[in-house]
Structures are given as structure tokens and as C-alpha cells.
Amino acid sequence: MTTTRERDLARPPLWRDVRVLRVLGQVGAVLVVFLIFRWLVGNLLTNLSRLGISTSFDFLFGPTNFQIPYASEFNPRAEVWQATLVGVKNTFLAGFFGIILASVVGLIVGVSRLSENWLVSRIATVYVEFFRNIPPLVVIIFFGAAVFTNGPFPLLRESWELNWFGTDNAFLLINNDRWGVPGFAGTGELGLFWLIVGIGVVVGAVVWRWRTKAFDATGQPHHRVLWFLGVVVAFFVVGYLATGQPFEMSWPALSENRRRIDGGFEVNWGFMSVTIALGLYTASHIGEILRGSILAVHTGQSEAANALALTAFQRYRFVVLPQAMRIALPPTINQYLNLVKNTSLGTAVGFADLTAFTKTSIGNGRPAFQSILIMMAIYLSFSLVISLILNILNRRLQLVTR
Amino acid sequence: MKSIKLLAVFTALMLVFAACTSDDSGDATTTEADGGGDGGTDTTEGDDVDLTQTDTLADVRAAGQIVCGVNDGLPGFGVVDADGNYDGFDVDFCRVVAAGVLGDADAVEYRPLTAEARFTALQAGEIDLLIRNTTWTATRDGQEGANFLFTTFYDGQGMMVPASTGFTTLEDLADANICVLSGTTTELNLTSVFNARGIPFNPVVFEDNSQLRPAYEEGQCEGWTSDASQLAAFKSAIEGEGGDDQFIMAEIISKEPLGPVVADGDTNWAQAVEWSVMATVQAWEFGLDSSNIGSYSGDNPNILNFVGSDNFDPGLGLAPDFAVQVVEQVGNYKEIFDRHIPAIGLQLEGSPNNIWTEGGLMYVPPYR
Incomplete structure (x- = not known):
């Protein structure tokens, strides 16, 4: 009798311990996912090598050899990764x-x-x-x-x-x-000009915070958007004149x-x-x-x-x-x-x-698998960056509850 | 924070994958160097991957049909009619292979493919055979895992403009929009020829001709570049449907040999396809067509071998009477050509597609 009671009080055996089982379950799940992934990739690589298709990413540094639509500044002799960037730019815009x-x-x-x-x-x-x-x-x-x-x-x-x-x-x-x-066409030194505008934005941000604090402390209307824009525009005009009018209307x-x-x-x-x-x-x-x-x-x-x-x-x-x-x-x-x-x-x-670029590129002899992998990675980064920015914004907007 | 973690996990996966890739590609090259082009080079690479030699010929016979990748929107070469039936020059060569290998020209499952998807479909084994106005190039032969066989159509890239413009040379198209299909050799030729001559241009790229044609007809593109056979087909289609008169420039800017393609690494299948296709030219050379090949009663030993009368079997894995099946069910090369190509405005006489005895390029190795 006493032995049974002791067993009840002691921890259950490992195979019935819910904490152990939970951990094992998670490890098992990760292992299964890993094995499936490894099996898929292994399968693919074997089949590609059977057909003599390269699995390297060296093609990114070869010449593109085709012209990208509506990108007359693009030289078709440029490397494939540079052409990919044109595609990324268009997707971004x-x-x-x-x-x-x-x-x-x-x-x-x-x-x-x-x-x-x-x-x-x-x-x-x-x-x-x-x-x-x-x-x-x-x-x-x-x-x-x-x-x-x-x-x-x-x-x-x-x-x-x-x-x-x-x-x-x-x-x-x-x-x-x-x-x-x-649009605007640059005629002179634009680097210095943008530097001045950049400083303007920073100063504007400082002014914004100062107005916010003033508002919090005194309740005076803050007009921080006006203040901010005013500062940036002032720097813009001063920069434009000081660097010798570096661009003109085109x-x-x-x-x-x-x-x-x-x-x-x-x-x-x-x-x-x-x-x-x-x-x-x-x-x-x-x-x-x-x-x-x-x-x-x-x-x-x-x-x-x-x-x-x-x-x-x-x-x-x-x-x-x-x-x-x-x-x-x-x-x-x-x-x-x-x-x-x-x-x-x-x-x-x-x-x-x-996508259009990747498809054209595949049709013109670049390896499909690597090209699509790169495309997926780029779309994923786009999406993750957007979620990241907006999630930060979201957290700032949420009610602070105590 | 969640997205940062996700990003990190993804990067890690990519790194793992990249590591795998470089390892295995190293393996692959050594295997190939060892194997030296011999048939049985397969060595098991991964412990959990079963690697068996593909035998498409046996698979096709077991399935009772071949899966043929074709174009479904190119007049003369591959089109689908209102009832869903495939028709055209390339489609007939799918039927030729089915007749040669299986003895039944109708045992074909057609798989319409875009230019971009065709090689992937071939690599994945989704199709047994690709006959889709596909140009034979070194890169495709070397990097796409594709095995190009007997050229069934010698084509070249041309440029079409509305006749009313009066343009006659490529230089007339400086800075113009030029319509072209994406993922084709045409796109590469366009770029290299225009660049070599220093003519600026802007390509307007579409995935298939049904999107490209309206853009051209509405004048958004001033030129349409493609294989001359395709241009001829669309010229007659546009003019036949009451559109403006079209002009195809005399200048041919590239060589475009079109023919059947199979996946690399299956020699038996490649031979069976190649000899089935070449039988149409051989029959033409012998003066045999669908009406008389079955009843040949002469005593030319070469022809007797060809029609399999003495059960002559060169060991290609084809039935002795395969040539009779091919020609009776589909026709010889000239019959196939005449059925589809003159209708789109191209003639056999004087073209490279004529038989070698008439000054063309259609020349096949002897069948003996």
C-alpha cells in the first residue's frame, strides 16, 4: 500500500510526464519538418545533377544579354544581378x-x-x-x-x-x-545639396519634439507639422542657393x-x-x-x-x-x-x-530553380520589411493599458 | 520582433540550402567527369534518395501514350480548334513519334506550354517530348538538360512592320517600341543585333501572342520581331481578318533551327524519337507517301528494309514496320509540310526545308 502512495506522490514515469512529452513533441515536429525539407532538396539536387543542370549561383555574374523594357538606361551587357535590381526597383515603385x-x-x-x-x-x-x-x-x-x-x-x-x-x-x-x-535634371553638385536637406530633416525632427514638449507642458497649440515643414523648406532653399543651384526644372x-x-x-x-x-x-x-x-x-x-x-x-x-x-x-x-x-x-x-524579369531570365537559359529561389527571397524580404515597419507603428498606436 | 525572427530563420534556411547546393554541385561534376558520357553513370548520392535510370521508352509503352509539350497559339505549328483538337506542323510530329513508337498516331496527350515553362516541364519529366518551335542553341543544349534532335524546320528571325510605314531596314526602327515574346531566343537576338548595330530600341514584352497582337495592331509597337514563319502566319491572319497590310523585312537576323527536344540522359528514347521523325524525310526521299507506302511492291533493298518487309530491325527499339505506321498515319515530311505551312504563306521550294536532292537541308542518315 505504502509503495503505491509513494509512486503517486513521485513524478510520473518519463513517458507519461506531460512536460517531457511536450518537449519531445516539439523536437519531433522540428525533426519531421527538417527531414521533409532535406528529402525535397536532396531529391531536387539529385535530379538536377542527373540532367547535368548546374545548381550554382554563378549565373548572377554573367551578362544579362537582353534589354529590359522601358529601361533605356540599362545596358544589356550588365550582369544579371544588376538587371534583377531593375526589376526590384520597378516592383518597389x-x-x-x-x-x-x-x-x-x-x-x-x-x-x-x-x-x-x-x-x-x-x-x-x-x-x-x-x-x-x-x-x-x-x-x-x-x-x-x-x-x-x-x-x-x-x-x-x-x-x-x-x-x-x-x-x-x-x-x-x-x-x-x-x-x-x-522632373529635375541635375546640373551641379547634388551630394552636398542632399546633405544639407538631410540636416534640415534632422533639425525639423528636433523642432517637432520641442513643440510636442512645449504643448505637453503649457498646452499651447503645437503646430508641429507646420514647424517641421517650415524648417525643411528653409534648409531646402538655403541649400539650393548655397550650392549654386545644382538642378533645374526639366x-x-x-x-x-x-x-x-x-x-x-x-x-x-x-x-x-x-x-x-x-x-x-x-x-x-x-x-x-x-x-x-x-x-x-x-x-x-x-x-x-x-x-x-x-x-x-x-x-x-x-x-x-x-x-x-x-x-x-x-x-x-x-x-x-x-x-x-x-x-x-x-x-x-x-x-x-x-517576376517578369525572372521569367524572362529563366526563358533565356538561366537556371529556373535558383532564379525562383532568389525571387522568393526578395518578395519575402519586401513583405517582412513592410510588416516590421507597420508592426512598430501598430505598437505605438495601441492603447497603453495599465 | 516577430518579423525579425522570421527573417533570421529564413536567412538561416537559405544558408543551409546554399551550403547543400555547393556541396552537391561539386559531387555532380566529379560524378560526371568519372562517368565520361557512358550510359550507366548513376551513383547514389544521397542515402535517402532512390536513383534509377529513366527508361522513357518503356514508360511510354507501359502508359500507352506519349505526353507531348506543344504550342497552342501559333498558326501553322500548333493551334487548338473550337473542339479542343490540336493541329499544326509541330503537332503532327508529336503524332509521328506516337505512330513510330506506339503504332498509333492518336496516342498523344498534348500539353500546351508557354515559352518560359517548356524546359522546366521537360526537366521535371512532366512531358516526354517537346515539339514547340524551340530553337536549338548551345546554352539550351548545355544548361537546360535538353537533348535537341533532328531539325524539322529551318527558320530565321525576321521583323514585321505595317506596310503603310514604308520601313524596310532595322535602322528605320531606331528608338521604336518593338513587340517580342519574353523568354525566347528572339528576345536575345533582338538585343544583340540592335546593340551590335548601335540602334537604340525599346522592347515591349509579352508572354504570349494573344496579348502581343493587339498591342502591335493598335500601333503601340512599331515592329514585331519573331521567327519568320510565325510572322508569316500572323501576317496572313491579320490581313485575312481585315487588318492593315503588313510587310516582313527581307533581312533575316538569326538562324533558328526548330525541332523535337527530349530530356538529357536517355539515349534509347532520344534515338527512338529521332528515327521516327527522320523516317518522314526518308520516305519523302524514297518517293513514298501515305498512299503508297503500305503497298510497296518494288525490289529496292533499301526501301524493303525501310518498310520492314523482311523484319529488318536495326535495334533502335522500334517495331520493324514503324516507318509504315508513321507515313500511313501521318504522312511523309512533304505531306506534313504541305498540310500546314503553305497556308501561312511560306513555300517549300527554295527554302532550306526542301529535301537535299532539291538543294534543301533535309538530309537524313541512311536507314540500313
Whole structure:
């Protein structure tokens, strides 16, 4: 009898000890994953070597040998990794501007959905239902084909030129292939200029903190955005004059043979199709997220704002939206990530993004496996960096609860 | 913090993988050096990987059909009709191989492939045979694990422009947008020829011709470059459907030998495919076609061998009467050519695709 009681009190045997079993379970799971991974990779490498296909990454340092669309500054003799960077740049730009467009339109749509104006809320509803029920690829192809290729715009050589008021300088060149907008052309030492502007931004940040502290201490209006912008603009102007006006306005103009746009910035139809299509598509999702988040803010908050005689704008800007943002941010991060990943659909409209580049490169004899591995790594880094930045923001926005 | 950890884990995995890769590629090269091109070079590399010699010929016979990678959107070479049937010059050569190897030209499963996916499909064993207007190049032979066989069509890259532009040379296209398919040798030729001549240009790249054609017809591209046979096919298609007149420049800027491709490392299968394909040219040379090959009653010993009348078997793993099956069910080379190619505006006479006795390049080793 005593022995049984002692056994009850002692720790159970190892194979029944839940703590041991948990650890073993985890070790087992990791082992299984590792073995599967090793089996897959081993399989692949054996098969590749049976076919005599190289598994090295040396191809990255060979010449690219093909021209990248709408990248006339790219020399086809450059190495493959440099060409990959052009693809990465295009993916980044499409993702960046797409996110800005999606956020702005999404905010407008989300707020409009809740508008008391019947027409405004109905238009927003139709917008959301239209875009979110169409696959993004179809939206992209629609923009590429219906707006540009077959659209209302003239050919490049017959571009519409919209002149800056009272001058001969075009501020917009419109056609179905690439649009020209004014840009800046460097004429002197730009490094020093950017250094001065950089210092300006740092000083601006310091001023921002000073105004915040002053506001916290005294309650005076802080106007920190104005202060910050004022400081940066001041440094910008001083830097521009001090370094001897290192750049000038560059206006877009058709070249002599009317096949190029010289000067200014140039955006091609693939980029515009992808950015606008994905921006509008994602905006429909972000709009819905925002609407839900605004509705999730307790009605008492709005009532309290009304009781303080805030205007409708003030109620949104200072009471409802800041709280809605907290709820909206995590799902919005997902939408941003989706948008960046969806830029890979741009191959359908000839947009030279990372995916298009990789596919072309594989078709031209670069090893498929390594190329795709690199592409995956780049997309993964993009996504992780975006989540990282937004998660930091998210943590700062969350309510501090005690 | 979570993303930092994920990033770290991922980097670690990549490092592990990179280590694996460099190890194994080292192994692979030594194995190959030892093996010296002989058939049985396989040595087991990983302890947990079963490596057996592939025998596609036996696999194909067991399956009762061949899986053939083709183009499904190239008039004359490979198209799908409204009923889902494949038709075209390349498609007929899939049928030739099926007739030669299996005795049944219809025992083919077609797998439509994009230019970019074709070699991966071949490497993965997803298809037994690739006949998809694929140009034979050294890099593809060496790095894609591909084994290029008898060239069925000698092609060259050309440039098409709307006739109304009056352009006649590549120099007329300086700075112009030029439509081209991605992942093709065409894209490389375009870049190298234009660069060599110092002509700036902007490629507008599409994945398939159904996207490329509207961009060209709407004038977004001023030129369309591709194999001359493809351009001829689309020229007749555009003009036939009421589009603008098109002009194909006289200048041919590259050599594009097109033919069947199999995966490296299976000599028996490669031989079976190659001799099935070459039988169509041999039959043509002998003056045999689908109407008379079955009833040959002469006494030319070479032809008697060819039609397998004395059960002559050179040991290629093919039935003695394979040539009869090929020609009766599909036709000789000229019949296949005439069925598809003149319709897209190209003639046999005077082209490299004519038989060698008429000054062309179609020359096959003797069947004896």
C-alpha cells in the first residue's frame, strides 16, 4: 500500500510526464519538418545533377544579354544581378505608389460608405462591390487593354501635349505608351545639396519634439507639422542657393523622331496599369476595413464629441478616426502585403517587375530553380520589411493599458 | 520582433540550402567527369534518395501514350480548334513519334506550354517530348538538360512592320517600341543585333501572342520581331481578318533551327524519337507517301528494309514496320509540310526545308 502512495506522490514515469512529452513533441515536429525539407532538396539536387543542370549561383555574374523594357538606361551587357535590381526597383515603385493610392482612395471610400448623403454612400457601395468582386488580374488587364493599348489615348508620336500656362513647356505628355511629366535634371553638385536637406530633416525632427514638449507642458497649440515643414523648406532653399543651384526644372518633350520622351520623368503604361488597378482594387478592401473600424468605435465617443460642439470634421479627425485607426491597422497591413505581392501580376501588361524579369531570365537559359529561389527571397524580404515597419507603428498606436 | 525572427530563420534556411547546393554541385561534376558520357553513370548520392535510370521508352509503352509539350497559339505549328483538337506542323510530329513508337498516331496527350515553362516541364519529366518551335542553341543544349534532335524546320528571325510605314531596314526602327515574346531566343537576338548595330530600341514584352497582337495592331509597337514563319502566319491572319497590310523585312537576323527536344540522359528514347521523325524525310526521299507506302511492291533493298518487309530491325527499339505506321498515319515530311505551312504563306521550294536532292537541308542518315 505504502509503495503505491509513494509512486503517486513521485513524478510520473518519463513517458507519461506531460512536460517531457511536450518537449519531445516539439523536437519531433522540428525533426519531421527538417527531414521533409532535406528529402525535397536532396531529391531536387539529385535530379538536377542527373540532367547535368548546374545548381550554382554563378549565373548572377554573367551578362544579362537582353534589354529590359522601358529601361533605356540599362545596358544589356550588365550582369544579371544588376538587371534583377531593375526589376526590384520597378516592383518597389509599383508597390509604393499603389499603397499610397490604395490608402487615400480607401479612406475616402470607407468614410463615404458611412456618409448620411444617400448618393455618396451608394456610389461608395457600388465602388466597393464592383472592385472587390473582380480578380485583381482582370482589373490589371482591363487597365492595360482598355485604357492604354486599345484606349482613347493617341500613339506616342502623336502625343497630346498639355502646356504649362503661357509657356511652350509641356507639363504633361499623354499617349497610350508612356507619359511624360516634369522632373529635375541635375546640373551641379547634388551630394552636398542632399546633405544639407538631410540636416534640415534632422533639425525639423528636433523642432517637432520641442513643440510636442512645449504643448505637453503649457498646452499651447503645437503646430508641429507646420514647424517641421517650415524648417525643411528653409534648409531646402538655403541649400539650393548655397550650392549654386545644382538642378533645374526639366520639361518633357518628344524627341526629334517622335519615338522618345526626352527630359522630365517618364512613366510607362505597364506601371500605370498595375499601380492604378491594384490601388483601386485594394482600396475597396481597405475601405471596408475602415468602415468596420469606424463602426467599431463606441457611439458614446461620437456623442461626447457632439456634446463638446465639435464639427463633423473635427469629430472624425480628432475623436473617431484615431480610435478607428487602431482597429484598422492590423488588417490593413495584410492588404498592403497583398498589394505588393499582386504587382507580380503585372507581367500580363508587359510591366518589367521582378517576376517578369525572372521569367524572362529563366526563358533565356538561366537556371529556373535558383532564379525562383532568389525571387522568393526578395518578395519575402519586401513583405517582412513592410510588416516590421507597420508592426512598430501598430505598437505605438495601441492603447497603453495599465 | 516577430518579423525579425522570421527573417533570421529564413536567412538561416537559405544558408543551409546554399551550403547543400555547393556541396552537391561539386559531387555532380566529379560524378560526371568519372562517368565520361557512358550510359550507366548513376551513383547514389544521397542515402535517402532512390536513383534509377529513366527508361522513357518503356514508360511510354507501359502508359500507352506519349505526353507531348506543344504550342497552342501559333498558326501553322500548333493551334487548338473550337473542339479542343490540336493541329499544326509541330503537332503532327508529336503524332509521328506516337505512330513510330506506339503504332498509333492518336496516342498523344498534348500539353500546351508557354515559352518560359517548356524546359522546366521537360526537366521535371512532366512531358516526354517537346515539339514547340524551340530553337536549338548551345546554352539550351548545355544548361537546360535538353537533348535537341533532328531539325524539322529551318527558320530565321525576321521583323514585321505595317506596310503603310514604308520601313524596310532595322535602322528605320531606331528608338521604336518593338513587340517580342519574353523568354525566347528572339528576345536575345533582338538585343544583340540592335546593340551590335548601335540602334537604340525599346522592347515591349509579352508572354504570349494573344496579348502581343493587339498591342502591335493598335500601333503601340512599331515592329514585331519573331521567327519568320510565325510572322508569316500572323501576317496572313491579320490581313485575312481585315487588318492593315503588313510587310516582313527581307533581312533575316538569326538562324533558328526548330525541332523535337527530349530530356538529357536517355539515349534509347532520344534515338527512338529521332528515327521516327527522320523516317518522314526518308520516305519523302524514297518517293513514298501515305498512299503508297503500305503497298510497296518494288525490289529496292533499301526501301524493303525501310518498310520492314523482311523484319529488318536495326535495334533502335522500334517495331520493324514503324516507318509504315508513321507515313500511313501521318504522312511523309512533304505531306506534313504541305498540310500546314503553305497556308501561312511560306513555300517549300527554295527554302532550306526542301529535301537535299532539291538543294534543301533535309538530309537524313541512311536507314540500313
